[in-house]
Amino acid sequence: MKIEQAHIDQIRKQFEELQSKEDLVKLLNDAKYMLYGEECKPVQLKSLTYYANPEICKKRYQTFMIKKKSGTDRTINAPVKGLKSILRPLNFVLQCIYEPHEAATGFVKDKSIVDNAKKHVGHHYVLNLDLKDFFHSFERNRVKMGFIYEPFNLGGGKEPLAFLLASLCTHPFEIDGEVKTVLPQGSPTSPTITNILCKKLDRRLNGLANRYGATFTRYADDITFSSPHNIYNDEAFNKELKRIIEEDQDLAINPKKTRLQKTAYRQETTGLIVNEKVNVRKRYVKQIRMWLYYWEKYGYEKAKQIFKRDYISDKGHVKNMNADLVNVLDGKLEFLKMIKGAQDSTYKGLKIRFDKLTGVKYKQNFKKVDLESVVNTILSKGLDEGISLYDRFKKQ
DSSP: OOOHHHHHHHHHHHHHOSOOOHHHHHHHHHHHHHOOOOTOOOOOOHHHHHOOOTTTOOOOOEEEEOOOOOOOOOEEEEEOHHHHHHHHHHHHHHHHHHHOTTOOTTTTTOOOOOHHHHHHTOOSEEEEEETOOOOGBBBBHHHHHHHHHHOOOOGGGGHHHHHHHHHHEEEEEEEEEEEEOOOOOOTTTTHHHHHTHHHHHHHHHHHHHHTTTEEEEEEEEEEEEESOOHHHHHHHHHHHHHHIIIISSOOOOOOGGOEETTTSOOOETTTTOSSOBBBBBBHHHHHHHHHHHHHHHOOHHHHHHHHHHHHHHHHTSOOOOOOHHHHHHHHHHHHHHHHHHOOOHHHHHHHHHHHOOOOOHIIIIIIOOHHHHHHHHHHHHHHHHHHHHHHHHHHH
C-alpha cells in the first residue's frame, strides 16, 4: 500500500489517544496493514508482552559479524522473527510521529549519504568526527525518557507504555564486562530512536556551526563540519564542540576517527568525495571497468576466476568469498547510479556494457545475495533493509 498523508495523520491520532497495551496492539496492526496489506500476520497482545520482557524471552536477538574496512569485526544484533514483526511497524509509527532535525541525514525518509555529502561540497575544510559505541550509548531509561517527552508525551498515567516501548527497543548486552540494557545495533527501531534522542545534540551542534559560519550534518554516528575557513584550530570552537558532545549529551568522540581534510587533498564524508561534487573514488569506477573488460575479452568463466583472485586479495579480510561477479557488479552499478545519477554518462556507459553481457540470463541464474549487497544496502538504505537482505543470504 502506498503511504499517504492520511495514513500518517491516522497513526498520529491513534498514538495521541493511546491509553493501554491493547490500544498499542491495535495501532501496530493498523500500521502493519498500511505497510504490508491484508496478508500480514497481526501482532498479538501476548506476543507484545512476551517480547517486551527480556527476563521471560531469553532469545530476542541473533548475533552475527560483519567485517569493517579495518579488518575488525562489527557486531550486528538482529531481532528474531517474532520481535522483528513488532519492531518494523513500530518503527513506521515512530517515523510518522517524529520529525528529525534537518541536519540529521542518516536513516531519515527520503535522505541518503548523497544528501549528507551534498551539504559539504566545495568547502575548503571538512572535519569528520565519529561517535564511539553509538547505539550502546543509549540505555533503556534514556529511551524511556524520550517517549515521555514531546512529541510522544507518554508521561503521567501513560508512563508504563513508555517503559514498554523502551523495553521492546532495547536489550541487555555485556559491554566491557558489564551488562547494560541498550539499543541493539541491527534493530529496525534503533536508528530512528537515536535520531529522536539526538535532536538536542543536532540542534546545539547546528547552532555551534552557525556561530562559526560552518555547515553541520550527522549521519548516525558520523558527524561532519565544513567551512570556507579554518575554525578547527580555534580553542573555543573545539572546547565547545567537545562540551556539547561529551558533557552535555554524554556521548564519546572516537579520536582515532577524527580527521581534518583540506581543499588541496581528497575530502570525504560518509565515504563519498565532496571536493567539487559528490562522487565516488576513481578506483571504484576503475574496478568496475576492469571487471567488465575481463568479461568482454576472456568470457565469463575466465573473468570470474580473475575476479575471485582480485577480490580475495583486495577484500578477503572484510568480504564474503562466495561473492558472485555478476551480483557484485550489479550492486556496484546500483550504488554508482545512486551517487552520480541515472543520466550520468559514466554510469550509463558501464550499465550498457553490463546489460549486454548479462542479458536475460542474469535474472534467471545470477540473482543471488552476497555480503557485498548486504553492506551496500546498509550504507544506502539502512540497517532494516540490510538485515532483510542478510536473512535471504543465510537461506541460499
